[in-house]
Amino acid sequence: MTGRPTREDLQHQVDTFNARYPIGQRVTLRKDDGTDVDTRTRARAAILSGHSAVIWLEGVRGCYLLDRVTPIKSDEVAA
Template identity: 50%
Template sequence: MTGRPARKSAAQLQAACDKFNASHQVGAAVSVELDSGEVRETVTTSAAQVLSGHTAVIWLDGIRGCYDLKRVTALKAAKA
């Protein structure tokens, strides 16, 4: 069978959000792969959450709309 990967259940999506939120506070430094393929560094402006029961997303500073959590990578915090 080819084509789209199987959809994640609501519980799996929520678990992905919970895992991200447990490790990263709002304001965490991240990189995101934009629709254009460009990778941009920014910070989170919300906690990760399930959007309309189908996608784990997060909102980012300076970027319009939310992005699929799969396209977001947390950056290591700079040491003081």
């Protein structure tokens, strides 16, 4: 077993995120260098090339793994 998520697991992750959070949702992104960036989603989450659940974000080039994004509740204050 490789520990990689199945296509069904990825689809569930994407569907759950998209059902809970609209485009424009405020999120915190954990970047590759370990820093956090507050931003917003600019598209729906999707499966990239059949192997990764990803999201596109405002002011961020490319996409990031959905696992690297934490939605910000409306009553939380961004740092």
